[in-house]
Amino acid sequence: MQPYRERLAKLEALLEEENLDAILVTRSPNVFYFTGYRGAGFLVLARNNGFALLVPPLEYLNALDSVKENDVDDKVEVVGYQPYGLPEDLVLAPKQKVLQKSLVDSIIEIIGEEKRVGSDLTNLTLYNELVKKLKLIDIDKKIAHMRMIKDPWEIERMETAVAIAEEALQAAIDSLDYGVSEQEIAAIIEYSFRVMGADDHSFPPIVAFGENTVYPHASPSKRRRLEPGMPVLIDLGAIYKGYCSDMTRTLVLDEGPEGFRDTAEAVLEAVEEAIDLAAPGVKTGELDAKAREVLRKHGLAYYFNHSLGHGVGIEVHEEPRVSYGSDTVLEPGIVITIEPGVYIPGKYGVRIEEMILVTKKGAKRLTRFPTRLWL
Ligand SMILES: [Mn+2]
Known part of the structure; x- marks a missing residue:
């Protein structure tokens, strides 16, 4: 090679x-x-x-x-x-x-x-x-x-970066208990990355509890502690031999806030429909439109205030854009995230982020961690 x-x-x-x-x-x-x-x-x-x-x-x-x-x-x-x-x-x-x-x-x-x-x-x-x-x-x-078009060896490195992120996510979830702070969970993620052989994080992990989940790029706080009824949003990524991963899960330890479950199901539906559509020849803007269409059906599109996703590779955000009106045509070898989010001010936010590889046949998921993490 x-x-x-x-x-x-x-x-x-x-x-x-x-x-x-x-x-x-x-x-x-x-x-x-x-x-x-x-x-x-x-x-x-x-x-x-x-x-x-x-x-x-x-x-x-x-x-x-x-x-x-x-x-x-x-x-x-x-x-x-x-x-x-x-x-x-x-x-x-x-x-x-x-x-x-x-x-x-x-x-x-x-x-x-x-x-x-x-x-x-x-x-x-x-x-x-x-x-x-x-x-x-x-x-x-x-x-x-x-x-933008990844070589097979680059994809292998990204798969390892995903595996590291998923182990760190599991360690974070295992440590969730009422009373723990956002910052403590972020520290567990950072520690796990290093122990499992990551070069670094691809961005400082986002750990948000309760109302902090309405900020798509929330910073973990040392004062905010997990209480019953709070949702938990964790967005994390590792770098392995120079290549990034990026994924998000939103979960609850109990029933969560009112309406949470329905919102989370709608976000998951938007993820699934966008991934089903992804294939060579499709424009990235069409994926964004599909996710927005699903959320609109549930009356939630007003709260989706960012792009559906982005390319990932040596940088955690790189070409192509996967946003409203973007016209990059998908080709085999492109790796992108699919991450619709709904952020209801004063209440809660939900985001689920998957990483996919475009193949001749369609989309192959690089992330494997369960997505439905609510009761
Ligand atoms: Mn992302």
């Missing part, structure tokens, strides 16, 4: 297609996608000059190890730059290549001036510097599109 050679070849192809002199990849999820390198630094592809991984001195050894481990050390040259006035004779590695220049000047040295450069640049300060010397062309969407 040599995934990174294939990906570097995709970047070379993009250089030709867009008639560019160079490509400058600045966002770390994109640098990771093309090289497997995780750390500060930019990937530069210059016509006639090949690939360079431009890194600050403290990442030099890490970058050297990474290109070797990912079998691209013959294609990608690790180049240091010296932004902080460190000693010129600084020793980073036996055969080091370090430019005694700032980041901007190092980029220009590799690429040259007045070139057509495709980039995913989002840093305004850096843009203002570079645009004086280069013609910059936005290729962020093109890279996002490459990342």
Whole structure:
């Protein structure tokens, strides 16, 4: 398996297609996608000059190890730059290549001036510097599109990230008891992630009790403690070898608040109908419309105040959007979440989030944890 050679070849192809002199990849999820390198630094592809991984001195050894481990050390040259006035004779590695220049000047040295450069640049300060010397062309969407279709090995990593999240969710549910705080449950999730081999969380876990469930992105509180009648909403995701999971469950330990059960059943119906519809050729906006249609039938669509879902991969939120009017056409290899929610102000919120993989035949669920967690 040599995934990174294939990906570097995709970047070379993009250089030709867009008639560019160079490509400058600045966002770390994109640098990771093309090289497997995780750390500060930019990937530069210059016509006639090949690939360079431009890194600050403290990442030099890490970058050297990474290109070797990912079998691209013959294609990608690790180049240091010296932004902080460190000693010129600084020793980073036996055969080091370090430019005694700032980041901007190092980029220009590799690429040259007045070139057509495709980039995913989002840093305004850096843009203002570079645009004086280069013609910059936005290729962020093109890279996002490459990342959208997952390779089988990426899906395997995401399946492991889901399995870790589901074990952590079980540990959290096992610890639920009247009197426990949201923050204590969040801590159990974080601990479980690390013990089970996750790199990290894909976002700080959301644990909400009672009225706190009406905030889709609630922060766990150390003061809010579980009381009888409160619903519990847990939204969590782990990162495994660079790939994210993301899932949500809403549950009750008792009957819950008035109307909770019917609302939860309606949300679950919206999940099921949207997943049933997902297949190659369907637009992501159609999935969102389907979930809204189900909730409207139950008189609950007013309370669904976010998108149905989003792509997941190296980032927990990435292309495609799965929202009102979005027109990305599903293809095999796309991984998205399906997460309708109903948030009734002053009362309670319910969200259920599944992760699905689009296959030739339809949708394959990556999440396996039971969804109906009420009486
Ligand atoms: Mn999500």
